[in-house]
Amino acid sequence: MFKKLKKIIFPVAKFFFDKYTLKQRSYTYEDITVQISAEVFxxxxxxxxKILLEYIKPLNLTNKHFLELGCGSGIISLFAASKGANVTASDINHVAIHELEKAAVANAISLQVVYSDLFENLAEQTFDYIIINPPYYPKAPKNTKERAWFCGENFEYFEKLFTQLPQHIAPNTWMILSEDCEIEHIKKLAAKNGLSFEVILEKSVVKEKNYIFKIQKS
Ligand SMILES: C[S@@+](CC[C@H](N)C(=O)[O-])C[C@H]1O[C@@H](n2cnc3c(N)ncnc32)[C@H](O)[C@@H]1O
Structure with a gap:
């Protein structure tokens, strides 16, 4: 019933959402403010x-090596760095990278910002935490902005990620997914590369279940 209602509401909500996000907006979490332009998630x-921010909030991240793979606005990365982590924030979106560099200066927070397609430019580094909020709708992205949402018609983002991940896996490699996406298919792609998923958080927001999975070598 709720899923049907969501399908009806979605186009209207998307219209207003697209209009709202056309303008640059600011977003603040715990005294850290980032400017979000139309190009960025x-x-x-x-x-x-928000679920990821709340999940990492109680953690002691002092001196931990923390990677946010696909950082978008970088609010998670900035927050982790403010908690003492040694943070690398990476993305394939040049606008996101540029805006995060500016936000780091504006918030007087130090972190490493790297342009990278998945792990391509992160080859030599190891991490205690890898946090991933992936694009998960199976459609081909038409431009960089859409790469925040669409993982490719045949889940190409996940295919490539799971091929690379076994060489980079961290003790805490976490991925957030919603019940709106094809979780079982994504798990199968991971399993092909010897990776398994364990739920470490389940949270319903407006009747949508969200999960944080810990990814490990099986
Ligand atoms: C759903 S957004 C999440 C942004 C941010 N982590 C957050 O939680 O607010 C996904 C991000 O992954 C980035 N992305 C997509 N494909 C990528 C790739 N191949 N390599 C690196 N980043 C990628 C997008 O540009 C986008 O910023």
């Missing part, structure tokens, strides 16, 4: 970023 109304 907006954490305002999307649930996933």
């Amino acid at each position: 907006p954490p305002h109304f999307t649930i996933s970023t």
Whole structure:
């Protein structure tokens, strides 16, 4: 019933959401403010970023090596760095990278910002934490902005990620997914590369179940 209602509401909500995000907006979490332009994944109304922020909030991250793979606005990376982590924030979106560099200066927070297609430019580094909020709708992205949402018609983002991940896996490699996406298919792609998923958080927001999975070598 709720899923049907969501299908009806979605186009209307998307129309207003697209209009709202056309303008640059600011987003603040715990005294850290980032400017979000139209090109960058907006954490305002999307649930996933906030769930990850709340999940890492109680952690002692002092001196931990922390990677946010696909950092978007970088609010998670900045927050982790403010908690004492040694943070690398990477993305394939040049606008996101540039804006995060500016936000780091504006918030007087130090972190490493790297342009990288998945692990391509991160080859030599190891991490205690790898946090991933992936694009998961199976459609081909038409431009860089859409790479925040669409993982390719045949889940190409996940195919490539799971091929690379076994060489980089961290003790805490976490991925957030919603029940709206094809979780079982994504798990199968991971399993092909010897990776398994364990739920470490389940959280319902507006009747949508979200999961943080810990990814490990099986
Ligand atoms: C759903 S957004 C999440 C952004 C941010 N981590 C957050 O939680 O607010 C996914 C991000 O992954 C990035 N991305 C997509 N494909 C990528 C790739 N192949 N390599 C690196 N980043 C990628 C997108 O540009 C986008 O910023």
